[in-house]
Amino acid sequence: MVLNDRDRLVFGDQELIFRNPERAESVAGAAVADGRNEPTTALNTHSLTTILVVDIRDFTVLARQLPEALLSQTIGTWFLRSGQIAVRHGSWAQKYIGDAVMAVWVHDRPENVEADVMRALRTVSEINAATEEISQTLALPAPLRIGAGLNTGTAIIGGTDYTALGDTVNAAFRLETATKGIGLGVAIGERVYLGLPDVARRVFVRRDVQLKGYEGTSTAFAISFEGLAEMLGRAG
Numbered sequence: 001m002v003l004n005d006r007d008r009l010v011f012g013d014q015e016l017i018f019r020n021p022e023r024a025e026s027v028a029g030a031a032v033a034d035g036r037n038e039p040t041t042a043l044n045t046h047s048l049t050t051i052l053v054v055d056i057r058d059f060t061v062l063a064r065q066l067p068e069a070l071l072s073q074t075i076g077t078w079f080l081r082s083g084q085i086a087v088r089h090g091s092w093a094q095k096y097i098g099d100a101v102m103a104v105w106v107h108d109r110p111e112n113v114e115a116d117v118m119r120a121l122r123t124v125s126e127i128n129a130a131t132e133e134i135s136q137t138l139a140l141p142a143p144l145r146i147g148a149g150l151n152t153g154t155a156i157i158g159g160t161d162y163t164a165l166g167d168t169v170n171a172a173f174r175l176e177t178a179t180k181g182i183g184l185g186v187a188i189g190e191r192v193y194l195g196l197p198d199v200a201r202r203v204f205v206r207r208d209v210q211l212k213g214y215e216g217t218s219t220a221f222a223i224s225f226e227g228l229a230e231m232l233g234r235a236g
Contacts, residue, residue, distance in 0.1 A: 045156065046155070046156060047157050048110070049105060049157060050104075050120050051104055051151050051168055053148065053175070078131065079101065081127070081130040085126045091104060095161075100173075104157065105120055107152075113152065120150055122232055125229050128225045149174070149179065150187070171189060174212055174214065175211070178207075178210075178220055182222045189218075192221075197235070205223070207219075
């Protein structure tokens with residue numbers, strides 16, 4: 001977590017005020033220089049987006065087994081590699097939440113959706129490959145495993161921390177969670193599926209899933225990491 005000037009910290013019955021006015025001034029200057037950070041206007045922008053959520057499986061169990069230094073190295077390396085991959089494939093922003101990464105693609109033009117979704121799927125595949133590499137490099141008790149959820153729809157985006165909010169984002173997190181029950185590594189929403197080229201749609205399997213917080217069942221389309229890598233190889 002990054003502290004900002006005048007943030008309040010509460011420890012029991014003690015309250016502290018964090019002061020760093022120099023950083024506050026520099027952040028304000030950076031916000032003016034970057035058009036995405038202009039005050040409040042971008043906070044209420046409804047944009048067509050694709051949201052990717054990738055989560056490390058059984059991270060709580062892993063955290064109990066690893067020394068603190070190795071745990072920090074593991075999650076730090078994974079965050080770094082995942083972020084680099086997402087940026088390389090055109091992600092507008094990345095957020096690191098617990099043991100998960102959220103990456104956002106903003107579709108400025110409808111005709112770009114298919115290409116952006118394919119970039120997001122390539123990001124998933126490369127993050128999985130990086131995860132396997134990290135597992136082989138570090139002395140971990142078991143290989144790292146991940147799950148991924150991908151969803152397309154409108155979201156509220158913007159702000160100084162490049163936030164994405166809304167039902168599209170919530171559903172992406174729920175789709176990632178649903179992969180545990182489906183038994184496949186990647187689950188995508190129906191709008192993502194319909195935006196794929198024919199060669200990609202053929203390899204996904206349809207599943208009716210119960211997403212936490214949603215009434216009734218939802219339609220998801222799933223694929224294994226191996227199947228995804230094979231499909232992307234054919235797509236070129």
